[in-house]
Amino acid sequence: MNHFIVTCHGWSASNWTAHSLNLNANILCTHSARNILADDKELQSNKNLKEYINQLQKGYSQRQGRSLDTIYAEIEALGNAQNYGSVHVLRMRDLPVISEKYGDSARSFKVVNIVRNPVDLVWSGYGQFKDLFRYDINELHWTTGKVIRQALEFVNYIGKKYNIYIGDFENLAFIGACAILESLKLDLMAYPKVDAIKNINFSGTFQMEDITSNKLKYKEFLNSLGLSSSSNEDYLDDVFKTGVVNKHKHDSKRLSAFERFNEFLPWQKEVFLHFFNFHDLKKSYESFGYNFDYLKL
Template sequence: MNRFIVASHGWSASNYVAHVLNLHPQIACAHSSAAILAEDKAMFDGDNLRQLIPELRKGYLARQQLGLEDRYSTLETQVAELGSHLSNNAQTKWLGTVHTYRMRDLPVQLEKFEFSCGRKYQLVNLVRHPLDLVVSGFGQFLDLFKVDINEYAWSLNKIIAVRNGIDFVEKAVEDTEYKPGDYEVICFASACAVLGSLRLDVDATEKLTVYEGAPFDYLGPVLMEDIISSPEAVARLAYLLTSGQAEISDSYLEDVAGVKKVNRHNHASPDGTLARWGMLPPWQKKLFANFFSHFELRTPYENMGYNFDFLAEIE
């Protein structure tokens, strides 16, 4: 099977993207650090997510401790064994993953593991507006930290590890009713600290260009906002990942159109970046702006087409 990678930090409609790609009759696609075939769109909803936490934890380690080629070979075996039991019920020609790897994992893979000579992985980076990503992550953390203390501890350490991170939190809430250690404050600050991971992805993307003969054919960033806009946008992604060979039928477009939003992390959040910015209280705006500036993300994300004029409100 030909192979592709949709790298993604997460909180970027990765579950949706994996599921709708997997609907294509010629594509099998897995999702998450655990590399689970994306047959069930509700796989990461509510109690399902809670039950998958142990597998996801193993996957976090596997991203850089197991060879990418070996994981894809295991997936290929699973697809072959499932055969006609897969919902697409057709000959699979392409095998891919979404959010199984982040861009920052790939240089590590190149340094630690061997790749088959001549094999190329079509590669894109699924991205989202950083503010929308933080708001989504905040919603997930409000639920997740209550059941996953490992993630809670890991995220708290991310805040502490950021130079001036604690100061950012303390100054943001100093004139409010909140205390720096309040649960809501920690959840939002943790989501902001994740912006550091986006910086790692930006740096990794630049680093990949120096590897001669790397097995990745990097096709650039793919904006979540574009992909979820229409079935035709999904079809264009499938076409891109398969080097223009995937057959796009009317029935596939209809199947994609029938998939509604899945795995929404922050149900209280309005649609649209400006609407989300407008709903944030001043302390959250300050936190986002400070972490965003610290990690110097504005220029690379503006180059991808995102707008941050709203930050003038507090600059």
């Protein structure tokens, strides 16, 4: 029996990834803080998020409050498979905390982390927050608290400089999405700690942009999770016929990160750059293969 963990931040095609893995008859895969079977393309739609908001909020609070064995016992109880895994149930930063709290897992896990260009991640988060803040006041409270804790004086300055109301709904949604870049930093800080955890085999970092568009990269991703025997051509064809799953952003433009950043309003560029630089993401994300030469005011 093979167990795997795909860690990632939200807004990184996690629903697409979990759904794609679950298309394979040999793989049973769950998704999100709800730890729910990823058999529905609309799993993270606004309709479902609103309907299951209590479960989702409970899952957030329990992410670091259960052992890996407890989480994976729940997954195994969902059905019979050769491979059991999860996507975005856990983030990189959760694994060291769980290990310290609960000790070594009885199961062994292959772990892969998925990353996304922070420019596109923020734009996707901005789109989701414009929806989510309307009905998830827990997320509104939590994210606004991050903004206040990290950069209250800075955002007050932005409000004055650009004559905008930082508390206006759309403005706060964008600023909040930028403040979430702190979470990427926490995941980066967890890398050496994850390597030291017994029964955790960290197998690498993949760009979301690669695995969702390149069949060979997706196959490499599968191999890293110990799923090479499940990567036949019929299955791969099914995955890449799936199309877009759960789009958070509020536009349909297919832009590069460079083009997306250049469409930001001047104040949005300054806010993004503040949080991106404050959390010192450039060097680490360049090591993952991203280029940020265009990030200028």
